[in-house]
Amino acid sequence: MTTLKHKVLNYYKQQTEDRIDAFRDMIAELTSDAANDAKGSAGDKHETALSMMHLEQEKLNHKLGEFIAQKGILDKINPDAKTTKVAVGSLVKANAMYLFVSAALPKITIEGVNIIALSPQSPLGAKLIGMEKGFEFEISGTKYLIEEIQ
Incomplete structure (x- = not known):
């Protein structure tokens, strides 16, 4: 699939x-x-x-x-890897947007879904690493809620 x-x-x-x-x-x-x-x-x-x-x-x-x-x-990313915590290779849904923790790459749209690829060294990427579904955090005055981790 x-x-x-x-x-x-x-x-x-x-x-x-x-x-x-x-x-x-x-x-x-x-x-x-x-x-x-x-x-x-x-x-x-x-x-x-x-x-x-x-x-x-x-x-x-x-x-x-x-x-x-x-x-x-x-x-190095295995798209079939299942994890409960955000790691490199995770596709994270937060605040109704998708974040792909991998490398800093251009924003894309697939099947009408906007995807932002970010480095785990970026401020947002560093904050996400190790978090689980349901966790909330704030960065630069914006509050985020992790809704889903793929």
């Missing part, structure tokens, strides 16, 4: 894989451009262009590393 949690996890995994592929393609293209540029150019403009390409490549490698780390977190 494909649950909402399965769909959320699969969606986020696909999104991170797509971004990893896109960043790898951009890095490969920059590497190719730099190699081609090195064959036919000389002088200060050439050095500046190569430096700019190198800086851009470093930025892309950094972003690629972030997405690989996020994918690593998602890959």
Whole structure:
């Protein structure tokens, strides 16, 4: 049975894989451009262009590393795991919204349900870890009630 949690996890995994592929393609293209540029150019403009390409490549490698780390977190999540306490991989319904404790990822909508993915290191994520259904807490002046944990 494909649950909402399965769909959320699969969606986020696909999104991170797509971004990893896109960043790898951009890095490969920059590497190719730099190699081609090195064959036919000389002088200060050439050095500046190569430096700019190198800086851009470093930025892309950094972003690629972030997405690989996020994918690593998602890959460790077992969507069939049952738990009574909030942990990494939990899909938590609180205040009629769904929070996916995993990695800081963009908000998504699946089957008309808004999902917010948050890191366990975020203020809200840190507060949620270890809580059980029915627990109430407050963060930044907003009171939350944990209605469901998947």
